[in-house]
């Protein structure tokens with residue numbers, strides 16, 4: 001490693017170094033192996049101003065490498081009381097603390113363990129970090145037998161270990177698929193992060209977006225006029241490609257539906273192309289919809305903070321739908337956003353009895369499966385349009401793309417939207433190949449940067465966590481010449497770009513609606529020669545656009 | 551180390567039983583007091599644990615979905631791995647409990663040259679766990695012949711089917727062999743795999759040793775020690791009819807078996823063996839993925855501090871107006 005590069009740059013890491021993996025656990029038992037905060041594997045702490053703004057505990061300047069973390073005086077009481085409270089509030093937590101048999105079925109299922117080999121990244125051991133304290137202070141056997149019963153006293157080094165390893169879990173739920181009792185380490189991580197937050201221990205990559213979202217309505221802190229400018233830029237680009245000027249309805253009262261998408265789609269390529277895709281689709285169909293500046297974030301980094309924070313941020317969506325008087329809500333392509341919208345929103349901020357069951361104004365389909373939340377996924381909407389033959393599509397406009405599809409963790413394992421995206425993709429491109437079976441659908445691998453871990457100072461862990469996905473991409477790249485990885489997730493579009501550049505160079509990342517929009521034949525469009533990336537859509541001369549061999 | 555401590559603990563139980571019944575004559579203690587105490591501990595403990603779990607609410611509906619959701623009519627949903635209604639959930643739970651569905655998914659990670667990691671099927675744990683649980687069930691049911699009069703037909707039938715090899719007198723029971731083999735496997739993999747050894751606690755080895763001890767002494771009793779079955783049955787019937795009596799002629803070796811069983815039963819509610827009850831309450835498995843169809847109610851859904859639209863507009867009104875965005879208050 002080393003050289004002119006720093007630990008937050010990809011170039012700092014040589015694949016052969018990362019691949020010198022050793023899965024043998026260390027000589028010392030896990031309770032006696034202290035955590036090592038080496039650069040590249042942990043994330044900067046939350047800045048005090050954000051904690052203050054959000055009324056979170058113990059705002060202060062600190063660093064994980066400091067000896068003294070400036071914990072509150074009675075930190076131990078706080079944590080033990082916090083555990084007790086959560087055991088009483090969540091059956092999931094209590095059951096998952098009690099019934100693990102340490103069979104190890106989950107052990108080699110975590111991308112961080114596969115790509116890193118650190119035994120504490122085996123989901124079972126990650127959970128044991130907290131479970132050992134639970135046993136020591138909350139079970140009869142643990143109180144009497146202590147360490148013999150797997151109990152361990154809560155100390156400052158234990159808290160440090162929690163901070164390190166519970167911010168090395170992307171809450172992807174892959175382990176939960178394989179556990180004979182469905183023990184979901186993501187749920188345990190959520191509890192542990194709540195406990196850490198009680199002491200003011202969190203990471204800036206999560207807390208800054210949360211603070212931004214609370215104030216401006218989106219993680220990136222884009223202010224209302226800024227959002228308007230952004231969407232106007234997109235309209236300019238669309239006009240350049242298609243010759244059509246799309247309109248941008250914002251904060252419009254009386255629209256049929258409110259559209260909410262992750263703000264990542266506003267800021268960075270390649271998410272921006274997906275966002276253009278939404279705008280083109282809605283324009284072409286002449287839909288009466290609206291964007292909102294107040295509810296300008298579908299994602300919810302509250303999910304990586306606490307249940308309370310999920311609710312605080314999520315409340316805006318229903319509130320805005322009510323204020324604008326829309327009939328229903330549609331959500332864009334995002335992963336963790338859909339965990340919140342599907343599994344938490346209605347319970348937390350519903351009932352949405354002021355809305356109507358979502359109904360497609362084009363096909364008349366009533367989306368009965370969303371009859372309570374009143375919110376549908378755009379890919380469900382588009383799949384329905386295609387099925388009814390309502391879109392004029394020319395898949396050959398994507399002919400330079402050899403496509404594969406990455407199931408994002410939450411849509412796959414907390415919802416099950418597996419066929420809709422595949423159906424859409426097969427209709428908008430001519431070359432589609434699946435990655436190996438054990439790496440897709442409910443067994444899909446995380447991008448390695450979800451749950452607030454996708455920041456550059458965490459680069460080593462991101463590359464390691466991205467290895468299993470990167471491997472599978474490289475497999476189809478070598479076998480089928482795949483050069484485009486599609487995903488319905490804003491975090492994926494950002495983090496998988498890094499992962500592919502590193503583990504499967506030559507493969508670029510795209511959202512589904514980018515491909516939809518490229519294939520979409522719009523009324524009155526000019527002849528399409530370039531795609532939304534302003535690249536030619538047909539081969540120029542003989543040259544292949546992408547090298548398949550390495 | 552953890553394995554060794556557990557072994558010592560199990561041997562200590564056996565030694566106590568031997569001293570108590572083979573050297574001293576405390577058969578009443580080991581043959582009557584201990585079994586009753588164990589059963590009482592089990593019943594009270596088990597019920598307490600279940601009630602304790604049930605007392606905590608399920609605030610959110612968080613199934614882990616392992617197949618296609620129910621959405622558009624023309625897309626076939628996966629009713630068992632991603633159930634959207636109660637029937638589907640019952641099916642999913644039945645598959646979990648009877649066939650260990652999730653373990654069946656198991657894959658084994660293997661490193662190949664260079665950057666390749668592949669995930670092959672890894673069915674050994676599934677096979678071992680199924681073999682253990684089902685042979686344990688068969689042995690359990692066969693034991694009913696000691697505790698009932700007349701003996702239920704299942705127990706008689708199982709006894710016959712189980713001994714179908716017709717090897718030896720009395721015939722060797724296939725379930726005993728399966729049970730011991732499965733336990734040996736579960737134990738061996740814990741020691742063999744460095745990762746499993748690393749995560750295993752004393753409380754992971756202890757039940758395995760107990761079970762091996764129980765099955766081992768059981769087999770020895772059947773084929774070698776040859777205690778008087780009639781006396782054992784008399785004693786068992788005495789226990790279940792609350793007229794306990796220890797007939798003469800019950801070999802001390804039988805008390806090793808009995809004491810180990812009592813230990814297992816009493817230990818059960820305090821241990822990971824409670825997975826047997828807990829799996830039924832696991833919210834990632836026993837809830838339907840109908841989140842968007844039916845609202846799930848959280849009993850403690852507390853109000854939280856939010857940033858209202860009015861506050862937001864106050865913060866940004868001028869900028870909104872300048873950008874031509876509509877506002878509520880001019």
Ligand code: HEM
Nearest residue numbers: 101102103180646647650679736754757758823825826829
């Ligand atoms: C859905 C139902 C169940 C599943 C999926 C399940 C799964 C497992 C697994 C995977 C193990 C192996 C642990 C190891 O690696 O050592 C195990 C052990 C065990 N189970 Fe179950 N089990 C279930 C129900 C039950 C029931 C109903 C009982 C009833 C008595 C039971 C009793 C035991 C015992 C005694 C052990 C052995 C102790 C041990 O290995 O630690 N299980 N179970």
Ligand code: SF4
Nearest residue numbers: 100102103104106179
């Ligand atoms: S698969 Fe489940 S029971 Fe087995 S070790 Fe992992 S969490 Fe524990």
Ligand code: SF4
Nearest residue numbers: 110169170172173175
């Ligand atoms: S939820 Fe994902 S990241 Fe977390 S322990 Fe499980 S597999 Fe690993």
